[in-house]
Structures are given as C-alpha cells and as structure tokens.
Amino acid sequence: MQSDFFAKKRRNSILLVAILIGITYGAMMITEYDAAKGFASIPKAFEWGITNFYPNVESLEKLPNIWEKLQETLLISIASATIAAFFALLFAIFGSETTKINRFFSVACRGIATLFRNIDVAAWAMILLFSFGQSALTGYFALFFVSFGFLTRAFMETIDEVGSSSVEALRATGASYFSIVMHSVIPSCIPQILSWILFMVETNIRSATLVGILTGTGIGFSFDLYYKSLNYNAASLVVLTIIVSILTIEYLSNYVRRVIL
Structure with a gap:
C-alpha cells in the first residue's frame, strides 16, 4: 500500500x-x-x-541632487507605511475573528484588504496616474494602498494568533469592547505589529524606485533620467545609493526587531 x-x-x-x-x-x-x-x-x-556602469568624478557632482531625491523617496515610503498601518489596524480589529463586531464587517474588511493587497504597486501607480498625473502624490497613494492591504491581512493574522482566553475572561467580567481591544488585544500584539510595520517600510523603499520611474518622482525618476540620457556613470551612482540605503534601513530594522521581540 x-x-x-x-x-x-x-x-x-x-x-x-x-x-x-x-x-x-x-x-x-x-x-x-x-x-x-x-x-x-x-x-x-x-x-x-x-x-x-560605474561612478566617475563627474557623476559625483550630481550626488547632492541624488541625495535630495533619495530623501524624498525615503520619506514617502515611511509615511505611506506608517499611515497605512493606522488604518490597517482599525480594519484588522473589525475583521479579525477574535475582535470582530459581526460577520458582515469581518467579511467586508477581509475583502477590502484582499483587493488592495492583490493589486500590484505598479498597477496602482498606473491607475492613479489617470487621476493625479506624474506627481509624488501618485507614488504615495500607490504605496499606501498596497501597504494598507498587506498590513491589514498581517495584523488580522497577528490578532487571531493572540490567545482568546484573555478576551473571553474580560468579556465574562463585563468589560466593554473598547476596553478589551485596548487592554488585552493591542498590548499583546504591539511587538508583532511594529515588526510588520518595519518590514513594510523596507518593502516600500524597494518598491518606491519602480514607482518613481512611473510617476516621475523620487530616486526612480533620477535613475530613469540619467539612464535614458546615456549618463550611465550617474545612473550607476543612483543604483549604489539605493543599495546602500536599503542595506542601512534593513540593518536598523533588524536591530529594532531584536530589541522589541
């Protein structure tokens, strides 16, 4: 057999x-x-x-402009992840099996999260181009929507993993829904939630380069501009700057994770 x-x-x-x-x-x-x-x-x-494909002396003169564009990309990536995390936490609380208000809200929140999560960031950027044109706002919303969908799903799973015994105990004592969420669920999930937010920031910084090429903003636009003008030395400097920033952010993120987890 x-x-x-x-x-x-x-x-x-x-x-x-x-x-x-x-x-x-x-x-x-x-x-x-x-x-x-x-x-x-x-x-x-x-x-x-x-x-x-290597930086030279002439390309180093463009470093201040590249740094300015990199700062714009980093700030958009961080802002989109952190603000999306706030809304994602609200939807995750209403959508989680542990803290849901009713079945309708739970299904609706899960459905919205699935929709936003499964549309790629490049697709969001192209869709939003029709409304906002090539601007930093387009890149921000593209990253925000994907971050919101991903974090909502991640936060739901995090909340569901928290033992329901403490929730049931508070309910048995007559605690209100708000008290249960604020004094039991969220404190238990804070380390995992912060870890997911840091992961989303890292992901957004990587995605922001591609989004910048589509929206004409940030470090992605600088690379596209230099590459299309055949200034490969400056384009390579942009790539190296992106790599260094990603590695730095990842190191800091891993350090914070070790501290909080």
Whole structure:
C-alpha cells in the first residue's frame, strides 16, 4: 500500500515536471526566444557593466541632487507605511475573528484588504496616474494602498494568533469592547505589529524606485533620467545609493526587531 502511494506521488511529480517543460517550450516558441543566444550574451553583459556602469568624478557632482531625491523617496515610503498601518489596524480589529463586531464587517474588511493587497504597486501607480498625473502624490497613494492591504491581512493574522482566553475572561467580567481591544488585544500584539510595520517600510523603499520611474518622482525618476540620457556613470551612482540605503534601513530594522521581540 505504501509503495503504491509513493509510486503515485512519483508519477504525479513526473507529470507536473513534463507539463512545466511543455509550457516553457511553448512559451519559447511563441516568443521566439533563443535560450542559447540568451545565455551566450551573459558574459558580454557583464563586460559592458564593468566598463560602463560605474561612478566617475563627474557623476559625483550630481550626488547632492541624488541625495535630495533619495530623501524624498525615503520619506514617502515611511509615511505611506506608517499611515497605512493606522488604518490597517482599525480594519484588522473589525475583521479579525477574535475582535470582530459581526460577520458582515469581518467579511467586508477581509475583502477590502484582499483587493488592495492583490493589486500590484505598479498597477496602482498606473491607475492613479489617470487621476493625479506624474506627481509624488501618485507614488504615495500607490504605496499606501498596497501597504494598507498587506498590513491589514498581517495584523488580522497577528490578532487571531493572540490567545482568546484573555478576551473571553474580560468579556465574562463585563468589560466593554473598547476596553478589551485596548487592554488585552493591542498590548499583546504591539511587538508583532511594529515588526510588520518595519518590514513594510523596507518593502516600500524597494518598491518606491519602480514607482518613481512611473510617476516621475523620487530616486526612480533620477535613475530613469540619467539612464535614458546615456549618463550611465550617474545612473550607476543612483543604483549604489539605493543599495546602500536599503542595506542601512534593513540593518536598523533588524536591530529594532531584536530589541522589541
């Protein structure tokens, strides 16, 4: 019996691999992609990057402007994550199975969170371009909507993981809904909530570069401008600045997590 189970599992695995190979081959045929040519071009790509994509003395003169754009990107990323966290916490409280008011509000909050979470930040940026044009506000709302959807879902799961025994005990004593949330649920979830907010800030900083290219703002716009004007030295300086800022934020975030968790 056990041998039949493993044989069936092996056949299913082989079938799945065959399907994936077939889909891959079909996609290559439709798009006329030459895999051999693609792999052969990798050494040339590295060679071009080494000889062209590096900062020089002239590009360093643009560092103040790059730093100004980076600050704009960082502030938008942090603001969108923190303000979204406030609204996400409200929706998570109403949507959580532990603290929900009724079934209707719970389903509605979960549905809204799912909608905002599953639309990619680039799609939000393109949608919002029709309303706000190329502006910092477009980038802010794109990051805000995705942050709101993700954090609402994360906060719901965090609240649901909190033991319901303390909630039931407070209810048995006649405590009000507000007292239960403020004195039991939120204090128990604060470390995890802060950790999720820090994670969202990191994610937004990474996403803000792409959003900036679409909205014409921030550090992403600086990279797009330098790259399209063939100023690869300045573009490489932008990339290095982004990498350093992301690594710095991640280090600080991990340090804060170690302190609060």
